[in-house]
Amino acid sequence: MIATAWRSGAPVAEPVRATAAPSAAAGGAAAAATTGDEQPIIELTSASKTFGETVAIDGLSLTIRPGELVTVVGPSGCGKSTLFNILAGLEEPDAGSALRFEGRSCHAAELLGRVAFMPQRDLLLPWRNVIDNAILALEIEGQNKKKARAEALKMLPEFGLSGFETKYPNQLSGGMRQRVALMRTFMFKRDLMLLDEPFGALDALTRTMMQRWLLDIWQKHRRTVLFITHDVDEALFLGDRVLVMTARPGRVKLEQPVTLERPRLPDVVTSAEFVRLKKVLLDAIEEESMKSFQAA
């Protein structure tokens, strides 16, 4: 870690280096479950964001540590994508909010290019085939196209896309499109990966398969992930911690550690502990859903 004094808003003077110790980065769930004092990758404190009359989030704080898979669940319109946009560097929070990345205070804009993200819509380019969609972020970054294509080709089997390299988005199923978008996000190798409801538009069966598959991939690649969803089962099945958001203006209402052991097998969802945790989360989220429903 580079020891530099950072004030809020100080410009980035030198490249931010990965600070995760190899053990922590490779520890995945184990690291997340056992340590609480590691330097966070990202910390957002008392964040607010206002759009005209609408206060999307207010007083939102969260911390993500290396190797964790943190899920965020909340009712529709509570500010999940707003949070995502801030952490992705696409949107600045209001004055008074504090953001730190790898130990340093920074503007949200400084996170652009440092964080890999997959927005709520897959944003595949219809005129690019699977491989060329997958390498888009690397290409924009100025990497060698031929090398990036070769790397993407090697990753296809893992993402269940073997033989589909020359297909275009309109020739793929919904699940496949999401896997291409995820592959693009994984190829953009950053310490932190943000996923905004990546399986939200899929049917229940495909979604379950994708969740299992994502855990496999995550276990192998050992990235730190913030996963946004509106699905309590999904949040619980995937997460080391689940953050429940309040109705708008969104903030963290409940932070629930998930003690289910890893690797998580499909039948964990019927275990007593899963059911117990689900009830805790459902109670919290139901209260908030009711508020947003009444407000609407």
Ligand SMILES: Nc1ncnc2c1ncn2[C@@H]1O[C@H](COP(=O)(O)OP(=O)(O)O)[C@@H](O)[C@H]1O
């Ligand atoms: N760019 C924007 N301009 C105006 N209002 C916005 C903008 N982005 C989000 N909002 C509003 O902020 C609130 C939270 O939106 P969002 O973060 O997308 O919620 P979620 O992802 O939880 O459904 C909504 O009321 C939405 O209409």
Ligand SMILES: [Mg+2]
């Ligand atoms: Mg959203």
